[in-house]
Amino acid sequence: MKILIVEDDFASRKFMMDYMSKYGECDGTVDGSEAVEAFMMAREDDDPYDLVCLDIMMPSMDGYQVLKAIREIEEEEGVPKSEEAKVIMMTALSEEKNVKKAFEMGCSVYCAKPVNVEKLTSAMKKLGVL
Helix, strand or coil, X not given: CEEEEECCXXXXXXXXXXXXXXXXXXXXXXXXXXXXXXXXXHHHCXXXXXXXXXXXCCCCCCHHHXXXXXHHHHHHCCCCHHHCCEEEXXXXXXXXXXXXXXXXXXXXXXXXXXXXXXXXXHHHHHHCCX
16 A cells, blocks of 8 residues: 655654554655645556545645645546545544535545544544555
8 A cells, every 4th residue: 555644743744654654655745735746746657645644734735725636636537436545634623614524525534633543543444444
């Protein structure tokens, strides 16, 4: 499995990279613009990401904007829904409106921060990758 970790906080990104590396090859980005660029490059190289772990509150582009861009790229390329990248949205914003917005935009699993091993394991199980 190929995994993209999108997290602006160094400690959180390092934790995610360490944890997720046992499930596949991980790349990390520090902001939304870099994430969209990495996602596009992987698709151009015919080696797309299977899973994107996406923080919502980031500089340059927030997680909602990144998710929208990811889904637009997949739609433009005719990627079937069943083959779209799975997306775990991670944020401290646990209000119902934020959760609802994430799912409406195409998020697969919503994971409230602080993210820990138990929450990530649960998210991976929900996605059916564990």
